[in-house]
Each structure stands twice: as structure tokens, then as C-alpha cells.
Amino acid sequence: MRLGLHISRFTWPEGPSRLSPVLAEVAVAADEAGFERISVMDHVWQIHVNGPPEEEMLEAYTTLGFLAAHTRRANLLTLVTGVVYREPGLLAKAVTTLDVLSGGRAMLGIGAAWNEEESLGLGLPFPPTAERFERLEEALQICRQMFDGDETAYQGTHYRLGRLLNSPLPLRKPPILIGGGGERKTLLLVAKYADACNLFPGPDLQHKLDVLKRHCDAVGRDYDEIQKTVIYRFPDEPREIVAAAREFAAMGFTVMHGGFRDVWDTERFEVYRDEIVPALEAL
Template sequence: MRRFRFAAVLRGAESARAWREAARRLEDTGFDVLLVPDHLVGPRFAPLAALTAAACATTRLKVGTLVLANDFRHPAVLAKEAATLDLLSGGRLEVGLGTGWMAGEYGAAGLPYDPPGVRLARLAEAIIVFKGLWTPGPFTHHGEHYRVDGLEQWPLPGRQPRLLLGGGGPRLLDLAAREADTVHLTMRIRADGSGPDPGDGGEAAFLAKLARLRAAPRYPGLELGTSILRAGEPRPEEPWSAARSAALEGTPQVLPGTAADIRDRLRHWRDTHDVSYFAVHHERDLPALTPVVEELAGT
């Protein structure tokens, strides 16, 4: 049985000092990873710079992304950035990848928003490039989306960074089962990139995703995770949050009840369904969920 791991998603802070202090608080309260999302819109730090600062402010805390949008960077560029950050952090980087999904930010930035199958194929190729460039020697790849010719990069990471793939569609789950160390389960995104598909929520859908992963040959070595929210009032800055919370009822992703109830719920999902890695999705939930993390972390 895997031990619990906990992460917190942080999006920004009002100053460098506040960001450092936030990272140190996580390190002091049992969290294993600080995660930064990757979007071009909204009040958010750029992930790689923010993670570098967090790593410099801490000694044990791992840093990672939830998740980098593959379409925003060429994989050769990202491979070098990630290797540098991993080396300078003493091997504490965990790389979370996804296809990119928010159509509105693609349009605002003038980026083409390709159909899901194209974005997924591009992500699969990008993973080949990442892994190739994170190993010694020249690397060559001639694919449909990327071409790399005899490229040898320095530095190499301290060790090949832990790879997390996040998503909810069957093809993404199959890719994650083949290539990832951690699979981060989410709701499937609507094909038009407008947000999570409420039809993909609920306990039955979540269990079906777990069953699909369980059938994979690499299942015994996979770490399974998901984001968690404290059940509460709808959030005005997220007009779809109430609908999403309702759609996630019965899953480990929305946590009602007392701290004891939440603790027991997380233990159930770990002990019964092998889900052991939980990312607190909103900083506002940290006061309520940190005592649970302190009790369960590493057990």
C-alpha cells in the first residue's frame, strides 16, 4: 500500500517574501509538494520561475506543475528548463504535463486550438522528446509534430524528474498508464475547451477511470492522485464551481464533513482504491485541510 502524499496548489502571492513564506509553511506542515498551474490568463505566477523561487526558499519540499500546457512550449525548451530546475533544487522537481485545454486563453494569445486528438498526439510525442533529452548523449526524433536532430543538452537533471500526467479522457488515461509515474485524475474537458464536462463527474465515472488504469500492465508501479476541494459555498470567481462540486459528489475530490470525516474518506480511497496522492486545489482550503494533512502525511 502506498503512503499518503499531499500537495498544495498555489497560484501567486503579493510579494517575493510572501511567496517564500507560503512555501515554508507548506514544508513545515507535512505537505510533500508545492504545485503551480500553467495558464496565460488570470492572477497567476509563471510556473517555472515561481517554482525556482519556492525551491530556493525550502530544503525538503518538492516543487511541481499541475499541469504544464504542452502547447505553450517546445519540448526541447521545456526539457532544458526542467533539467536546470531539477539540478538546482537538488532533484526536487516533479513535472506535471497536460495537453492544454482552455480555449479562451489560446484565442487571446493567438495560438491555434487544435482538436483534442491532435493535442493529445502532440503531448505523446513531447514526452518522447523530454525523456530522450533527459538522458546522456545526442537525441534524434522525427515525428509528426516535433523534429529533433542530434540534440544533446546540458545540464541533465539530477535524476529523471518524476512525470505526472493529468486528465480524465480515456486516451489521456491510456497514455498516462504507459508513460507516467503519477496519474492525476480529473473530469474530462469539453471538446470546445469551455470547461469540465459535468457528465464525466460522480463516483461511477471516477471508479471507471480507476478500473481502466487497473487494467494497464504498469498499474502496480503507478501512483494515483487527484485534486481535492473542501465542500462549501459556491465561489463567485468560479461561476461553474457549484456545478462542478455537485458533479463530483461521491468522489474523493469534494470533501464534506469534519476533519475526522475527511480523514476517514481519504483513507477509504487510499486503502480501497489505491488513490494516495491528494492536491489541495485552492489555497483558501488550506486552514481546514492542513490538520488532516499533518495527521495522514507519510502514513
């Protein structure tokens, strides 16, 4: 079992003037503690579960580039990019750039988007749900094609690209993670296109995995080759984290991905380095 760090809040005690050096300290501490990946949200306003929209929020891919410069091992991704916020050709280029400049550590986290409030506020497109999922499938096809270096023109319902030139190509083909547990559409897209999924814990978690397996069987995909990650709010007690990891591992999850209180307090990473990560590696 491996750990991922999700940084979802930037309202820290010393304010925006210190965001840059403190975020660099967090990145170094997480990288050295053994977190296998670091993610940020792809939102332009803070989301309601974390605080009011007026709280500080950094643009995702600029932030990931900053994190790349301050880490050496951790994979980097959004959890997750709203498909309608960027044209897929530009999105593939951004992820490829992140991969090249990070030495092959980029992942593409992507989903259908849900935050209508911030979209309307800043003039970002937010079509109806059905269309967002159609766009998501086309974007997945485009990104996979560009990561592979296939320049063939793409003609979809919503996107039309004349030449999918992507130079330089990524150093490592960025793994694609689709976020969400929608059973009819999202998990089907995972089975068809993704290298990984990210699910929320709860009483229906095993059921979600069973649905994904049925979709894999239907499309001829090997269920076991899809990495299963679970979003998780890390408690203060290391024993609770290890106990939860055992339960998730028994279900087939290989990554616990989440945040914890006061992430800006880098001393908290010492217990992960010294106790938690070694214990999880032994599972």
C-alpha cells in the same frame, strides 16, 4: 497518504506588490508542514472556475523556480503544463533546470491543454484536439529521452529535433505526471509513459482506475508502479480530510493534491503540521 498543495490563485489581500514575500511565506509554511509536493497551474490567465481572467496569474516555471528557492523538501511541478505552450525540447530543459536548482525535486506535470481563450488571447498555439494529443505523445517521448541523456535525433510528425543535448542532466530523473481522465487517449498515455496520474474525484473515479488498469494490461505495464493522485479541495475540518484520505487510500491513491481557502493565511498550515499530516502518515 501524502498531501500536495496546489496554488491556483494569486489574488491575495495585499495585492501584487506583496505577492513575492507572501508567496515565500506560503512556500516555507507548506514545506515545514509536511506537504510532499507543491504545484501551480500552467495558465497565463486565471481560469473561470477560480475567477475572471483579469485576476492575477503568474507564469508557471518562473514561479516554480521561486518556490524552489524557498523550500527544501517538497517536490515541485505544474498541474499541469499545456503541451502546446512550449516546444518540448525547451520544456525538458526548463524542468531539468528546476530539478538541478532545487536539488532533485522537479516533476513534469503535463497534459493536452484545453484553454483556447487564453491561447488565442496571447497568440499561443492551440491546434485541434486530435493534434494536441499527438503532440502530447511526441513531447512525452522527447522529454523522457532528454531526461535519460539520449542525444539521438528525434523525427516525429510534429516535432523534429536534431540533437537532444541536455546538459546538465537532472539530478533525479523527473517523474512524469499526466493530468486528466480521458479514457481513450489520456489514460492510455499514462499507461505507456507516465510515472503518475492525477484524477478528479467523483462517482466514476473507480471506473477511471479500472480503465487505466486495462490499458496497463494491454501495453504490458505494471499498474501498481503508477502513482495515483487525486485532486481535492481541502475543507476546514481536519476530520473530513482524514476521512476522505481513508476512502482514497482504499482505492489505491497515495497523494491528495489540492488547495484550501485563504492559502495566503499561513497560520492555517499549523493544523496540517500538527494534526492532519501525522494522521495521514498513519494510514
